[in-house]
Amino acid sequence: MPEGKTQYFYSQAVAQALDEELARDENVFLLGEDIGLYGGAFGVTRGLFEKYGSKRMVETPISENSFTGLAVGAAMLGLRPVVEIMFMDFIALALDQLLNSAGKLHYMYDGQVKVPLVLRTPGGAKGGYGPSHSQMLSNLLVGIPGLKIIAPSTPRQVKGMLKAAIRDDNPVIVIENKRLYPLKGEIPEGEYLLPLDKAELVSPGNDMTIISYSAMTPVCLAIKEAVLGVGLDLEVLDLVSLQPLDQESIFTSVRKTGRVLIVEEACKTGGVGAEVAALIAEHCLDALEAPIMRVAAADVPIPSSLELEKYVLPQNDDILHAIKTLRDY
C-alpha cells in the first residue's frame, strides 16, 4: 500500500459511487430497508438521505420479493433503481423476480425492454451472526441467465464497478461483504469506471495460481506474503466478475503456473469455484501439473458460535494446507 495517498473504507467507496451516480443521473434512485436516516444495517448509505431526500432514497416495507419486482417494473420504464437487500441471506425471498423477471425480460421480450437494475447486497460472515445472516450465496445466483454478477474486493474496484453497474443496461448483482466494509484502500482521484467482466491479476507470481473473490482475496494476498518466505511465488487472481467469468484471464494464469487453488467463502458444492474448475478442466487440462483444488466453506449452515464458525468457514490453515499439497504434488 503506497503511503501518503488518501485511503478510504470499502463502505465509503460504495457510498461515493452511489453519491456520484445519484448526482449525475436523476433516474437513479435507491430502494431498500432502512437505507434512509439509519443509513442501512452497515451504515453504507449514511448521509445520502439528507442529501437526496425521500424521492431518491426510497425506504421500503419488509417485502423483499415485491420491492425487487417493483424495481424491475420501474427499470422497464427507464428508471435506474439500485436495490439494497440488507443481508445476502434474504435474497432467496427475491429470487423469483431475479430469475423469472430481471434476468429474462430483455431476452424473452426480444430486446424491447432493458432492465437497468442494480441489486447490492452484503454476503459473508462477520463473526457470530449465525445461519441466516452470514451466507455468501454466490452459488445461488451464478448460472441465472441474464444477470451480471460482480463481487469486488477493494474500495477501488467497488467504486468503479458499482458506477459502471448503475450505468449498465442489464441487471447487475453487486455482492459486497461485511468483512470488507471496514477495510481501507486507495481510490483514484476523479471519476472512473471499471469494466464488469474482467478479472484482476492482483499479484503476479510463477509457482501457483490462487483464484478468489470478495473477502477471500485480501486473505489470499496475505498468504502470498506469508509463503514468500518459503520460496513460493503465488499468483493471485481476483475473479471480481462472477458472471460472466473472465475465462481468458483464468486460462492465461493457469497455463502459466500449471497449478490452481480456488478459494471462496461460499459453500464448496455447486458454486463459482466448481464452475471455474470445470472450465479449466475443459480448456486447460494439458497445462495442469496437479489436481485443481478448492478451499471453501463446509457444506453446512454457518453456526452462530464464533468458535464453531471458524471450523466451517475457510481458514488460513486450510489454504496453506492446500497450497502445500499442490506444491508437493
Next chain:
Amino acid sequence: MPEGKTQYFYSQAVAQALDEELARDENVFLLGEDIGLYGGAFGVTRGLFEKYGSKRMVETPISENSFTGLAVGAAMLGLRPVVEIMFMDFIALALDQLLNSAGKLHYMYDGQVKVPLVLRTPGGAKGGYGPSHSQMLSNLLVGIPGLKIIAPSTPRQVKGMLKAAIRDDNPVIVIENKRLYPLKGEIPEGEYLLPLDKAELVSPGNDMTIISYSAMTPVCLAIKEAVLGVGLDLEVLDLVSLQPLDQESIFTSVRKTGRVLIVEEACKTGGVGAEVAALIAEHCLDALEAPIMRVAAADVPIPSSLELEKYVLPQNDDILHAIKTLRDY
C-alpha cells in the same frame, strides 16, 4: 427392455409410490396446487383425492413460499408432508423456506428437530412451454446444505426413491421431468426402496464415461446404441442423486475410461455438471486422457418457439459432437 413384464409410465410410478406411502403411514399427506380432483398439472396425482380425501390431499391457494413453510412446520411436529410445486420454475418463490428453514433446522437446532419433508417438482422442457415453464433448475438447489436432491430417470428409480424419500428424516427434493412422465419402464413387483445417495451405472462400457441425470439419461442411452455401430463403447452413469453426489461411482467410472462427458438439461454455468467436473479434476486428474466436457442448455432463457427451443436445449448433435471431440483427442 424385456418383453412380457408390465411396463408403467413414469407418472404412474410416482403415483404408485405416493399411494403406497399414503396407505402405509397416516402422517404422510400431500400438499400443493390442484393436486385433488384435477390430479395436478400433469395428472400425476389423479385418483388419490378420491381415495384419501381432503385431509391427506391438501389443495392449497397459490402461495408457494408459505405452503412450503407450512410443510416445514408440520414436519417439525412429526408429519411427513409431500409438497408439489407445479412447475420447477416456481421453486424460486419457495427458496427462502428451503434455504433458510428446511435445510438448516436440523443442524442449527442441534438435532432437536427433523424435517421429513419431500418436495416433488417437474423440471425440464416439454416443448414450447416457454421461459417460465421449462427450466431444469437443479443449479439453484445443489449446494444448499441440508437438502437431499434426487432426479430419477426411470419408473423403477422414481418409485423406489420417492418411497425412500418419504421415509427419510431429511428434506428431499425430488426433481421429476415433464418429458419423463410419459415414458414407460418396468417396475419390480412388491414393495422396494432405493437408496437416495447412489448413482446408477445404467450401461457399462469401456471407451468413455457419459454422466447424466433426469431426462438426459434416456437420451444418452439412445446415443450409446447409435455409436456402437462406429465401434464406440460408452459407459453411461446416471447420477440419480444430485446431492449428495455418489463420488465413488463417478471416480470409478472415470478411472476406468479416462474420458468424461457430462450431459445435463440445466444451463451450463454453475450447475451440477460443474460440480461433477470439479470433483473429477480434483480427485481423478491423473486418470484423465482428455479434457472434461459438458453439454448442457445454453445460458439463456428457454424460448417458447419450438424451433428456437431446440437451439437452446442440448441436442443429440451436440452430444455426438462432444463424443467425437473426446474420442479424437
Next chain:
Amino acid sequence: MQLDAEKLLSYYERMQLIRLFEEKLAELFTIGLLGGTSHFCIGQEASAVGVLAAARDTDWVVSNHRGHGHLLARGLEPARVMAELLGRSTGYCGGRGGSQHMCSMEHHFLGTNGITGGGIPIGTGAAFALKYKAESDIAIVFFGDGASNQGTFHESLNMASLWGLPVLYVCENNRYGMSMPVERACATASIAARAVAYNIDTAEADGSSLPAVLKASAEAIRLVRSAQKPFLLELHCYRHCGHSKNDPRVYRSRDEESQMLAQDCLKQCEALLLEHGVSSEMIALSQERAKQAIEQAAQTALAAPYADCNYARGGVYA
C-alpha cells in the same frame, strides 16, 4: 364514457375478434400446428375490451398468463400475436416469449407473465416510475382471483397505497384458479374485500357486461389518475373454456357452465346492440369482418419464418 351504437359495435367486434382468435388457436392445436400451452379467455372478453377502452393508449398495461384478450384489446395486430404463439420471427417477441411472455412496448404493453402474481409488483413498479417522472399515465395490472393469494399481491398493494402510486389493479375473478374454486382459496367473500388491509378503494362490477365494465373502469381510472393513488377493481367473470389445453373441467358442473354461458358477454352485447338499434345484419357483418381478420391473421402468421440458431442463443444481455 358515452356509449353510442357505433362505439358499442366496435367494442363488440373487438370482443368477437378475441373470441375467434382463440377458437382459431384451438383449431391449430387440434391439427398439431401449435405447440406449448396457452390459456384462453373465452367468456372474459368484455373485461379486457372494457377496461382497455376506458384507458389511454399511453397507460401501461401488465397482464398475466391469460393475456390474449388483453393483447388484442390493446390493439396489437392479431397476425403478429398469432405469429408469436406459433414461434415465428414476425411475432411480437420473435417467438422467444410465446403466449405467457409477450410484450409490445410500442403499445405500452409491459407483458403477459407466466408466474402467477409475478406481474403485480412489476406493474406497481411501472406506476412508481410514472409518478417519479410526474407523468399523467397510469399503470393497469390484470390478474386473477388465484393470484390474490400470492404474497406479491399483499406486498405490492401495501407499497402502492403507502406511496400513492397511480395503478389500477384489475382482478378478473372468474371463480377459479385453475381447478380451485375461489371459496376454497380465498378466505374472504370477494377479492375487493382484501384491499381494506391496504387502505385502497375498490369497486366490483359484472365482468360479463361490457357497459358495466366500461363504467366501472372509466370511474376507477379517473380516480387513479386524478388522485394519484391505487384502486382495485374486481370484475366478476367466467371462462367458458378449460384452464388450459386438455382440461376436462372435473371441478365444476356442466350445469353451472351452461348457466354461465347464458350470460356470456358476447351474447349480452348482441342483445344490447339490438336494443341500440343496430340491425342483425350489421352484427352479422361485424362478425364476418372479425372472422376475416382472424383467417387473414392465421394465414399470415403460418406463412412467417422461424428465427435462426444465433437468434436463439444470443441476445441475453442488452
Next chain:
Amino acid sequence: MQLDAEKLLSYYERMQLIRLFEEKLAELFTIGLLGGTSHFCIGQEASAVGVLAAARDTDWVVSNHRGHGHLLARGLEPARVMAELLGRSTGYCGGRGGSQHMCSMEHHFLGTNGITGGGIPIGTGAAFALKYKAESDIAIVFFGDGASNQGTFHESLNMASLWGLPVLYVCENNRYGMSMPVERACATASIAARAVAYNIDTAEADGSSLPAVLKASAEAIRLVRSAQKPFLLELHCYRHCGHSKNDPRVYRSRDEESQMLAQDCLKQCEALLLEHGVSSEMIALSQERAKQAIEQAAQTALAAPYADCNYARGGVYA
C-alpha cells in the same frame, strides 16, 4: 385468569428476569465477551410473559429475531439461553443457533427465526399438524409490525383461516421495524385491521400492561382452542432499546422515548403490585432474586466449554 398478588409477583419476577438478562448481555457485549448481534426486547417483557402465561405448556411457540423474552417467559433456563448466545456447547443448540435461531423442543419452543416473517408459515404449519393429529394444543406465533408486510403474513393467514387452524398470531407492534415507523411501512392504522382480509377475528391490547396482555391473550387462546380457528392479537408495545447493537436511534425522538419509558411495563407492574398490597420490600426481594439468577446464569454460561471441530462440520443430516 385470576390475578392474585402471588401470581402477579411471579410474573413480575419473570419480566424482571428478562430485563436483567438483556442488561447483562449488554454488559458482556461491551466488555467483548459476546459476539454477533442480537435484538433486545427491553420494554416488551409484559407481552412475552403475559401471552405465555395464558398459554398451556404444551402449546407450541414460534418466535422471531427478538426472542429472548419469549424464550425466558417459556421457562427455558437462563444459563443455557445465555450459553447459546455465548456459543457454548451447553447452550440449547450447542452454539449453532445463537440468538436468532434458538429452539427447545422440550419446551415446545419451535425456534426464534432470523428471517423477518419466516416463522409465520412455520407456526401455521405447526397448527396444521396439531389439527391433523386432533390434538388440543395450539400454535402461538410472535412477530412484529414490520413482519406483517412480508408476503408470508398474507399467505399464511389466508391458509390458517381457510383451514380453521388453531393458531394465535401475536403481533408485537412496537411502532418500528428497525428504523421504519409503522405508519410509513403499513398502509393501515393497525395490524389487526389487516386480518379482515382473511376473515380472522382480532383484538388489540396495551402490551405494556401485563393484566391487559393476560386478559386479551387468555380470551384469544380460549377462542382459538375451542373454535379451532386462527386469531390475531395485536399488542401495542415499545422497545426502549435500539433495534440491535449500536443503534443510535436517529429515527425517533428522545422525547418520545421518555414518554414511553414512563409507561414501561415493569414500572406499571410495580405500581400494580403495590396496589395489590405487595410491599416494596417484597418487590425488592423479587428483584434481587432475579438479579442473582442472572448473575448465576452468566457465570455458569461463561464457564461452559465450546464444542469442537467435528461438531461444527457434522450433523447436517438427520
